[in-house]
Amino acid sequence: MEIRFEKAKTLKEKPDQSALGFGKYYTDHMLIVDWDKDQGGWHDARIVPYGPLQLEPSTMVLHYAQETFEGLKAYRNPKGEVQLFRPEMNAKRMQESNKRLCMPYLEVEDFIQCVETLVKTEQDWIPTAPETSLYIRPFMFATEPGVGVHPATSYKFIIILTPVGNYYPEGVAPVKIWIEDEYVRAVKGGTGFTKCGGNYAGSLKAQEKAEAHGYTQVLWLDGNEKKYVEEVGSMNIMFLINDTVVTAPTEGTVLPGVTRDSMLTLLRDWGYKVEERHLDVEDLMEAARTGALKEAWGTGTAAVISPVGQLCYKGEECKINNFETGELTQKLYDTLTGIQWGKLEDKFNWTRIVK
Ligand SMILES: *Cc1c(COP(=O)(O)O)cnc(C)c1O
Numbered sequence: 001m002e003i004r005f006e007k008a009k010t011l012k013e014k015p016d017q018s019a020l021g022f023g024k025y026y027t028d029h030m031l032i033v034d035w036d037k038d039q040g041g042w043h044d045a046r047i048v049p050y051g052p053l054q055l056e057p058s059t060m061v062l063h064y065a066q067e068t069f070e071g072l073k074a075y076r077n078p079k080g081e082v083q084l085f086r087p088e089m090n091a092k093r094m095q096e097s098n099k100r101l102c103m104p105y106l107e108v109e110d111f112i113q114c115v116e117t118l119v120k121t122e123q124d125w126i127p128t129a130p131e132t133s134l135y136i137r138p139f140m141f142a143t144e145p146g147v148g149v150h151p152a153t154s155y156k157f158i159i160i161l162t163p164v165g166n167y168y169p170e171g172v173a174p175v176k177i178w179i180e181d182e183y184v185r186a187v188k189g190g191t192g193f194t195k196c197g198g199n200y201a202g203s204l205k206a207q208e209k210a211e212a213h214g215y216t217q218v219l220w221l222d223g224n225e226k227k228y229v230e231e232v233g234s235m236n237i238m239f240l241i242n243d244t245v246v247t248a249p250t251e252g253t254v255l256p257g258v259t260r261d262s263m264l265t266l267l268r269d270w271g272y273k274v275e276e277r278h279l280d281v282e283d284l285m286e287a288a289r290t291g292a293l294k295e296a297w298g299t300g301t302a303a304v305i306s307p308v309g310q311l312c313y314k315g316e317e318c319k320i321n322n323f324e325t326g327e328l329t330q331k332l333y334d335t336l337t338g339i340q341w342g343k344l345e346d347k348f349n350w351t352r353i354v355k
Contacts, residue, residue, distance in 0.1 A: 001045050001110050003031070003117050006051035017129040020165035021023075026050050027122040027134075027161040031114050035104050035160065037153040042106070045114065047121055048256065060152045061141035067197040068097040069139035069225025071301050072258070073164075074119045074354065076126050077342025080355040082119060085340045087112050089258045094138065095130065097194035102138060102151035111138070114353050118159050123354075131166035135302075152187075167303045172325045172333055175298075177232060178210035179219045179281060181314055185253075186230070187223035192253035200234075207233060215312060217298070220279055221252060228278040235298030235306060236260035240328055241287050242294070244273040259299040263332055265348060279312060288318035295326030304340075305333040 033045040043222045046195055061067050070090045075083050093110035098105040106114070119126075120344040138159045142152030153318040183206040186192025191199055206218045231237055232249045236257040238247040245267050250256040251338045267274050271275035288311055296308035309323035320326075338344030342351065 001033075001042075001113055004044075004046040005121070006048045014125065015163065017127045017132060017163075018165070020127060020132060020163050022164050022167075023135070023162050025162055027125045027158065027163070029118065029121055030161075031118040031159040032354075033106070033114065033157045035155040035157065039102065042110075047118055053156075055143065056145040058147055058153065059142070060144050060146055063147060064142070064149055065153055065196070065198045065201070066099060066101050066103055066142035066266075067139065068094060069137065069195050069197065070094050070105065071195075072115070072136045073133040073301060073340070074126055074136060074161075075341050075351075076128050077351075077353075079342070081342070082123055082126055083127065083340075083342055083351045084115065084119070084354060085352075086262070086350050087115055087352060088256050089140070089261070092254070093195065093256065093258075094140075097196055098140065100191055100194045101196055101320070103142070103155060105140075106157060112352075114138070114159060119354055122161050125161065125163050127163045127165075129166070131168075131199060131341070133164055133341075135162045135164045137162070137233065157271040163331075164214055164302075172305065172307060174307040174325055175216040176214065176310040176312070177217055177219045177237075177296075177298075177308050178206075178213060178215035179221065179229075179311060179313040180206045180210070181221065181226055182206070183209075184223035185220040188252055190223070190253070192223075192230075193255060195255065203233065213312065217306075221309070222278075227280055227282075229281055229284055230254050232298045232306075234302065235300035237296065237298050237308070238263065238319065239279065239284065239287075239293060240295040242292050244275055245328075246275045246277060246279050248265075248278065249276040257299055257301075259304060259336070262336060262348075262350065263299055266332060266335055283347055285311070285313050285316065285318060288320060293320055294322050295329050297329045297332070304337055305329060 091108040095105040141158040144152035144154045220230045222228040298306035307325040
């Protein structure tokens, strides 16, 4: 793929690395590729100054939400090189999301080329302070103007970049999780396994409810019976019950997380018993009451790991591991972040140097 470059006339000042937050600052450039049915598909890949887009009010994504996205990071390793973590998994997942939403998609190599080319252009934006990174947000949406309902005939694929701070400046800290028993996120046959904006729009109501009760995130139950534990707002979730790690299977309603897959691989490599199975929420609460539930943690690219210190289900609150980060949770966090930032041996060949 040929990518044209139009350099920004003025470059922005780089933000203070100790106060980056998450998504507060965007880099100087963005990458755009257009897809038009009547122009034979993908064309006009370009890196241009970061800035507003002009769209017709009838642009189809604004009405019918054909939109998908991805999230990954670029890391500065101790040698000063730039590396990505399993970007082919994001490329493939975006293909699956797009297929479900009747959208065209990039080939895996093209997706990675776009990410690498933009990251290389903006490499001065990759922060160097410990556990900071450059968050990469590829997304795609329907641009065809019209109010008839059908798969659009034109799209934009865009990548924007934002330097992000250390998620845990004071060390990994547990969160309180609200188990939602009224609203649902995904049903069998729906779009639960895709990273599409619509999934998030539909889940804000429960998030608001959780926050009103003093909880940080929602733990979703399956949409058919509201009985089995699925995942947390923007993370997958794992439970250490006695000596076995249990997590929901990815059968269409749960997002197949890259972090999830990586942690399951590490756990199996370390000899843990791992079960990808349906876990009844009543059994989970019983395990929390008796202490059989030793640790629980959420997994996702942004935080890597979020220890769960407390659950609330139908008014019953249960602490886990005395609201402290568990030993296994901490070991997973240290190992995965060690690999991602290039400080530990990468025996699974997960990282990819951007040359
Ligand atoms: C992105 C996402 C995850 C985590 O996926 P990673 O690839 O590990 O970042 C989990 N659940 C939902 C709903 C998500 O959107």
